[in-house]
Amino acid sequence: MDPGLPYQCPKDLGREQRGINLACHLNACAGYVAAGNFTNADLEFQCISHLSSPDGDAIQRMAAYMSEALSFRMFKHFPGACEIIMNSSSRMSNSEELLVKNLFFKLCPFLKVLYLIINQAIAQIMEGEKMVHIIDLNASEPAQWINLLKTRKGGPPQLNITVIHEKKEVLEQIGLQLIREAENLEFPFRFNPIVSKLQDLDFEILPVKPGEALAISSVLQLHSLLAVDDEMLAWSSPAALQNLQRAVHMNQRTFGELIQKDKINAYILSPDSALSPLSLGASPKMGNFLHDLWKLRPKLIVITEHEADLNGSNLIERVDRASHYYGSLFDCLESTVPRTSSERQKLERMLFGEEIKNIIACEGIKRKERHEKLEKWIPRLESSGFGKISFCQDAMHEAKNLLQNYGHGFKLREENGCLFICWNDKALFSISAWRFR
Known part of the structure; x- marks a missing residue:
């Protein structure tokens, strides 16, 4: 590409060819951004802008947000501007946060199916x-527990729900809805709000009492703890690093105890990085957190995560994989919601767009969206002392019926006792159930 010549982009392309061209230009743009070649990156941005649109078809919409994320990535070379832009883009009010989760619940079947299976x-x-x-x-969406209150059979038990969220106002709104619903149903119920980020959770303050049967639900949350691990190696000493390398060969519980005992402060690169001393997938923060969950002796823990491999350290690889993953999410919306829908536009911009921006433009502790596939979560949970539980056939049957109401492209797949919610055979979300052992 000659930076001295204007770049000409064909406009009259069919949908399939336009999609191919956009994928090529996005990958090329990612390469130039990663290399710091802003001149050629800008030419690619110009071409992508001709072919993409946040109001177009699924691939055009996805490409618009991918290119926006890459442009934010370029601003990382200008710290002042980057900080202003990233801070302004990541600020979401409490009402906006609840709105976007409600839109995701309303317009897509994924949360409905996840909640149904968990309940x-x-x-x-x-x-x-x-x-x-x-x-x-x-x-941040009370619908899951409202449904549980409504569908409980055989008479209500005493139900306590502890909800963790970093915003007090969000917890207050959730609590009001759940308490009101429980009162209407005359359901014996107690709501325990805990204001905390997941990474800062103090397990000692959890109001778990003897005699309670404990269940833990994590809906698209645990992956954020991997960001903490990615910050730790920057301050590590050679001795601490040697301890970390030895700990790779130990189980996660022993590893977590070692971290706490030796006060190791170590920065762990992304698990996909060949440079990481924990390239086998061990993660100190995650290991400690899962061990703390294990010590609660839960009768059930259900983990749902994005079925995507987006936690690599290579930018070009992340862009390529994110294009395929979010392309499927945009495509399933294309099949169920009109392009002109303002609700669809808000969901794509406020949820998918912000997630893409975080995956592509951010690094270190600020990159929270570190999606990993179930094949990486299974050994973490097993080595932390949990045993897998299979889901009942009734739950799978109901979930399949619910998905079919949204169209034939949505499917539920079972593999070795775990479930995958798919769009046209591409797995998008995984669900696995575990117990204390």
């Missing part, structure tokens, strides 16, 4: 229990 698992495992305590690791 069915809780009902199955907790059958016959008199006191049930649920810990929600970061709720």
Whole structure:
């Protein structure tokens, strides 16, 4: 590409060819941004702007947000401007946060299916229990627990729900809705709000009492803890690094105890990085957190995560994989919601667009969206002392029926006791159930 010549982009392309061209230009742009070649990157941005649109078809919309994320990435070379832009883009009011989660719940079937499966698992495992305590690791949509209150059979147990969120106002709104619903149903219920970031959670303050059957729900949350690990190596000493390398060969619980005992402050590169001393996938913060969950002796823990491999250290690879993953999310919306829908536009901009921006433009502790596939979560949970539980057939049958109401492209796949919600055979979200052992 000659930076001295104007770059000509063909405009009259079919959908398939336009998609191919956009993928090529996005990958090329990522390469130039990663190399600091802003002149050629700008030419690619100009071409992408001709082919993409936040109001177009699915691939055009996805490409618009991908290119925006890459442009933010370029500003990392100008710290002052970068800080202003990233701070302004990441600030979401409490009402906006609740709105976007509500839109995701309303316009897509994924949360509905996740909630249904989790609630069915809780009902199955907790059958016959008199006191049930649920810990929600970061709720902002009360619909899950409202549905549980409405569908409980065989008479209500004493139900306690502890919800963790970093914003007090969000917890207050969730609590008001749940308490009101429980009162209407005359359901014995207690709501325990805990204001905390997940990474800062003090397990000692969790109101878990003897005699309670404990269930833990994590809906698209645990991956954020991987960002903490990615910050730690910067301050590590050679001795601490040697301890970390030895700890790779130990199970996660022993590893977590080693970290706490030796006060190791170590920066762990992304698990996909060949430079990482923990390239086998061990993560100190994650290991400690899962060990703390294990010490609560839960009867059930349900983990849902994005089924995507977006936590690599290579920018070009992240862009390519994010294009495929979010391309499917935009495509499934294309099949169910009109392009002109203002709600769809808000969801794409405020949720998908912000996630893409975080994946592409941010690094270190600021890159929270570190999605990893179930194949990486399974060994973490197993080495932390959890045993896998299979989901009941009734839950899978109901979930499949719910998905079919949204169209034939949505599917539920079962593999080795775990479930995957798919769009046209591409797995988008994983669900796995575990127990203390």
